[in-house]
Amino acid sequence: xxxxxxLSRLGSAAILAVGIxxxxxxxxxxxxxxxxxxxxxxxxxxxxxxxAAVRARYGxxxxxxxxxxxxxxxxxxxxxxxxxxxxxxxxxxxAQFGPASAELAIVATIVAVIVGVxxxxxxxxxxxxxxxxxxxxxxxxxxxxxxxxxxxIAVYVFSTLNRVxxxxxxxxxxQTPPSQVTGMYTLDSLLAGDLTLFASAxxxxxxxxxxxxxxxxxxxxxxxxxxxxxxxxxxYVRAAEAKGLPRHTVILRHxxxxxxxxxxxxxxTAFASLLAGTVLVEQIFGWxxxxxxAFRSASNxxxxxxxxxxxxxxxxxxxxxxxxxxxxxxxxPRIRRA
Amino acid sequence: xxxLEVDNLSxxxxxxxxxxxSVSLTVNAGEIVGIAGESGSGKTVTAMxxxxxxxxxxxxxxxxxxxxxxxxxxxxxxxxxxxxxxxxMVFQDPMTSLHPMLNIGTQLTEHxxxxxxxxxxxxxxxxxxxxxxxxxxxxxxxxxxxxxxxSGGMRQRIAIAMALACGPKLLIADEITTALDVTVQAGILxxxxxxxxxxxxxxxxxxxxxxxxxxxxxxxYVMYGGRMAENGSISQVLNSTRHPYTRALIDALxxxxxxxxxxxxxxxxxxxxxxxxxGCAFHPRCVFAVDSCRADVPRLRELEDGHLAACxxxxxxxxxxxxxxxxxxxxxxxxxxxxx
Ligand SMILES: Nc1ncnc2c1ncn2[C@@H]1O[C@H](COP(=O)(O)OP(=O)(O)O)[C@@H](O)[C@H]1O
Ligand code: SF4
Ligand SMILES: [Mg+2]
Numbered sequence: 246x247x248x249x250x251x252l253s254r255l256g257s258a259a260i261l262a263v264g265i266x267x268x269x270x271x272x273x274x275x276x277x278x279x280x281x282x283x284x285x286x287x288x289x290x291x292x293x294x295x296x297a298a299v300r301a302r303y304g305x306x307x308x309x310x311x312x313x314x315x316x317x318x319x320x321x322x323x324x325x326x327x328x329x330x331x332x333x334x335x336x337x338x339x340a341q342f343g344p345a346s347a348e349l350a351i352v353a354t355i356v357a358v359i360v361g362v363x364x365x366x367x368x369x370x371x372x373x374x375x376x377x378x379x380x381x382x383x384x385x386x387x388x389x390x391x392x393x394x395x396x397x398i399a400v401y402v403f404s405t406l407n408r409v410x411x412x413x414x415x416x417x418x419x420q421t422p423p424s425q426v427t428g429m430y431t432l433d434s435l436l437a438g439d440l441t442l443f444a445s446a447x448x449x450x451x452x453x454x455x456x457x458x459x460x461x462x463x464x465x466x467x468x469x470x471x472x473x474x475x476x477x478x479x480x481y482v483r484a485a486e487a488k489g490l491p492r493h494t495v496i497l498r499h500x501x502x503x504x505x506x507x508x509x510x511x512x513x514t515a516f517a518s519l520l521a522g523t524v525l526v527e528q529i530f531g532w533x534x535x536x537x538x539a540f541r542s543a544s545n546x547x548x549x550x551x552x553x554x555x556x557x558x559x560x561x562x563x564x565x566x567x568x569x570x571x572x573x574x575x576x577x578p579r580i581r582r583a
Numbered sequence: 584x585x586x587l588e589v590d591n592l593s594x595x596x597x598x599x600x601x602x603x604x605s606v607s608l609t610v611n612a613g614e615i616v617g618i619a620g621e622s623g624s625g626k627t628v629t630a631m632x633x634x635x636x637x638x639x640x641x642x643x644x645x646x647x648x649x650x651x652x653x654x655x656x657x658x659x660x661x662x663x664x665x666x667x668x669x670x671x672m673v674f675q676d677p678m679t680s681l682h683p684m685l686n687i688g689t690q691l692t693e694h695x696x697x698x699x700x701x702x703x704x705x706x707x708x709x710x711x712x713x714x715x716x717x718x719x720x721x722x723x724x725x726x727x728x729x730x731x732x733x734s735g736g737m738r739q740r741i742a743i744a745m746a747l748a749c750g751p752k753l754l755i756a757d758e759i760t761t762a763l764d765v766t767v768q769a770g771i772l773x774x775x776x777x778x779x780x781x782x783x784x785x786x787x788x789x790x791x792x793x794x795x796x797x798x799x800x801x802x803x804y805v806m807y808g809g810r811m812a813e814n815g816s817i818s819q820v821l822n823s824t825r826h827p828y829t830r831a832l833i834d835a836l837x838x839x840x841x842x843x844x845x846x847x848x849x850x851x852x853x854x855x856x857x858x859x860x861x862g863c864a865f866h867p868r869c870v871f872a873v874d875s876c877r878a879d880v881p882r883l884r885e886l887e888d889g890h891l892a893a894c895x896x897x898x899x900x901x902x903x904x905x906x907x908x909x910x911x912x913x914x915x916x917x918x919x920x921x922x923x
Binding site: 487491 | 636662665666671676682683684686693694697698731
């Protein structure tokens with residue numbers, strides 16, 4: 246049952262991915278600018294013979310639907326074209342900037358889930374008490390304070406006033422990055438066994454990750470609280486208490502499990518807005534990630550790079566939603582049948 | 584000393600509403616004691632105190648003792664030790680009382696492991712035995728399944744197995760057949776009766792259905808408006824009824840009352856904590872009511888050995904009951920000398 250559930254979710258994710266590729270292909274085909282000449286230097290682009298040769302070489306003289314399959318083939322081989330701005334293959338740009346963003350987004354998400362769900366549980370157990378009131382303010386603040394404002398305050402308090410955390414970059418000036426395995430400096434430095442480098446990577450990561458996690462914390466706190474309160478009124482919770490189970494077992498095994506489905510639902514949406522937030526956070530913290538790359542590509546109308554980023558983000562998003570779906574299936578056996 | 588002693592229990596909510604007033608009841612080891620009364624009469628609230636549960640924000644006076652230990656003054660840890668091990672509970676609706684996202688094995692074993700310190704393997708083996716005990720088909724594969732796989736009747740069997748896991752001395756069964764089909768009800772009642780005989784545990788059996796009660800209970804308490812109306816042995820209360828409310832409940836039973844047939848409501852509305860009439864709470868619906876019934880709360884009085892009722896008028900007290908009348912009517916013409 247679980248196997249069939251996973252298979253069906255994988256299938257629909259694949260269909261979605263093809264759809265997104267189709268859209269990005271149509272975008273590339275429709276937008277002004279010749280894909281052939283953009284691959285050539287200025288001199289060569291003036292020579293019709295060379296242009297024709299390139300067109301034939303890349304299949305650009307074929308009908309559009311054939312081009313789509315060529316495009317699909319290129320994608321599968323990892324050929325996303327060449328960035329006009331950096332003059333490097335888009336894929337290698339993504340491989341360079343992607344892990345930095347992934348590291349930021351993953352840590353921010355983990356922080357947000359632990360803090361948001363944890364505080365949500367606390368708020369629900371103290372419903373309408375003083376702690377709950379205070380947490381309501383926290384949640385409201387996280388959701389409604391603009392992220393750039395939060396970032397500026399955080400930098401001012403923790404870097405300018407008190408030099409607790411560095412305010413920009415991924416490592417101290419002069420430090421060389423660990424040899425690339427995942428591209429995430431925290432992981433790679435650990436893999437290399439270099440603890441000083443790890444400490445530096447972490448201290449650079451904390452501030453931007455916290456700022457990035459704030460809206461998600463607010464959202465998860467609110468959802469966890471209300472979902473917990475709803476489940477607390479269920480008879481199966483009373484039944485668990487009537488069995489004489491310790492309080493923490495009742496709360497974590499029975500109530501939280503019952504409350505988690507709506508929380509997971511909002512997790513996918515919250516992650517999407519977190520991705521949008523990375524663009525701002527990376528700018529403010531000088532974090533060399535996909536957000537910063539996308540920002541500069543867009544301001545230079547660097548089409549291959551923009552399409553590459555779009556595909557990258559779309560694939561990340563599909564993957565996250567796939568994970569969310571799997572979490573549903575693991576947590577709620579009734580969903581596996583669907 | 585009785586197994587359960589509820590002594591002069593009153594439960595008040597903030598804002599002055601009274602859920603239960605001066606209720607006393609006892610349950611002896613191995614006995615099935617019924618609590619009857621319309622919805623809202625305080626059956627569940629009373630029974631839950633024997634597990635140390637009070638409604639949120641409520642305060643209680645009086646005592647509730649299990650084996651002499653007062654449940655109302657216990658600390659949370661002490662309560663946890665009693666719940667699920669000495670006293671267990673089966674709830675009304677098996678669709679909502681089992682956790683939909685935990686498998687049956689986990690739900691059957693978690694308290695076993697806490698109370699008896701069993702290892703996972705031993706606990707799961709015990710769980711399979713319990714499912715056999717309640718006659719659930721294919722107990723071993725049931726352990727890894729989730730509640731949605733089972734029908735209401737099967738779920739209620741699972742809930743009963745859960746309650747029996749630690750071998751409780753007292754089982755609280757709160758309307759456990761109300762949510763089930765009639766045919767399924769009979770199976771559950773048979774099961775309860777067999778388990779009681781095999782394990783010797785006492786049962787507090789709550790239902791508003793006197794026909795079911797008549798089959799199941801040894802002794803019966805009838806509650807109305809949060810107060811005790813009448814109690815005694817099942818034959819005292821149902822065959823020599825002394826309280827007009829009990830009488831009304833019996834008269835409202837459908838003719839030839841089959842198991843589980845719906846109760847035809849007594850005219851007027853049942854008293855609730857929000858709207859409880861003055862004096863005897865039953866007076867607006869009582870055909871025997873006199874002026875004093877509106878003013879004074881009638882005291883619960885012992886009318887014959889172990890048979891108590893709270894009615895100031897006691898309209899059936901002067902008369903021989905129906906059964907006796909019938910005996911007299913049948914006996915007299917045949918042989919007048921025997922009757923005297
Ligand atoms: N937690 C609570 N808060 C407020 N009122 C309650 C609570 N629990 C029960 N009551 C009220 O107490 C009365 C008796 O309830 P209950 O014992 O459930 O009745 P029964 O089980 O006889 O139908 C009902 O009117 C109910 O509304
Ligand atoms: S006390 Fe009065 S109102 Fe109450 S049951 Fe007896 S006769 Fe009826
Ligand atoms: Mg009830």
